[in-house]
Amino acid sequence: MYLSNYLKIKSKLPSNVKILAVSKGFKSQEIKTIQNIGQNDFGESKFQEAFEKQLILKDLQQITWHFIGRIQSNKIRKIVQNFKYIHSVDSLEKLQKISHVSYLEKKNPLIMLQVKLSDDPNKGGFNPELLKLKWGEIQELKNITLTGLMTINPKGLSSKENSKLFKKCRSLADSLQLPDCSMGMSGDWEEAIDAGSTWLRLGSLIFGDKS
Numbered sequence: 397m398y399l400s401n402y403l404k405i406k407s408k409l410p411s412n413v414k415i416l417a418v419s420k421g422f423k424s425q426e427i428k429t430i431q432n433i434g435q436n437d438f439g440e441s442k443f444q445e446a447f448e449k450q451l452i453l454k455d456l457q458q459i460t461w462h463f464i465g466r467i468q469s470n471k472i473r474k475i476v477q478n479f480k481y482i483h484s485v486d487s488l489e490k491l492q493k494i495s496h497v498s499y500l501e502k503k504n505p506l507i508m509l510q511v512k513l514s515d516d517p518n519k520g521g522f523n524p525e526l527l528k529l530k531w532g533e534i535q536e537l538k539n540i541t542l543t544g545l546m547t548i549n550p551k552g553l554s555s556k557e558n559s560k561l562f563k564k565c566r567s568l569a570d571s572l573q574l575p576d577c578s579m580g581m582s583g584d585w586e587e588a589i590d591a592g593s594t595w596l597r598l599g600s601l602i603f604g605d606k607s
């Protein structure tokens with residue numbers, strides 16, 4: 397664990413930027429350690445792995461769980477039941493299903509829509525033009541609270557290229573009047589802050605490399 401990295405980044409953050417500690421691949425004990433120094437938002441990308449940790453940590457009521465992984469349709473009910481935030485909604489179909497399930501479950505998750513801003517074949521997400529086109533329809537969906545957009549930059553970009561994509565995300569969010577941008581990871585968080593990120597998703601920089 398790199399608690400000193402965590403504390404250093406935290407001390408530099410503008411007041412509207414939050415850290416999401418990405419604990420995938422790490423144990424509940426490590427989550428506890430960092431929760432102990434004041435980190436309450438944790439991100440996980442696989443439902444089953446996350447759920448096991450949620451059970452172990454259920455007495456730590458301060459923790460807010462964020463789902464950030466690829467969403468399988470057959471896991472939507474469980475994700476809605478167990479996560480307050482969902483950052484990685486990458487299609488209208490899944491968003492509609494989340495809305496429907498949330499209604500049945502009497503939930504109202506906070507949602508960020510993943511957008512695809514580059515041609516990276518490994519990354520999904522809403523096409524920005526399609527998102528604008530469907531925005532009216534999306535806003536009508538019940539039992540979800542749309543708070544922002546999320547993006548994952550391709551690996552290996554220069555600092556300048558990272559900034560450019562993050563700024564695209566910020567301006568798209570602004571045009572839809574969405575306050576949040578979930579962007580910036582261990583390798584590009586500084587560019588993300590400059591571009592207007594509100595949620596940095598930090599894994600290895602805080603937890604170290606997976607054993």
Ligand SMILES: *Cc1c(COP(=O)(O)O)cnc(C)c1O
Pocket residue numbers: 418420441464465548581582583597598599600601
């Ligand atoms: C793993 C992961 C992160 C954290 O990545 P690091 O580079 O380790 O900080 C952030 N976002 C998503 C969607 C992830 O899957």
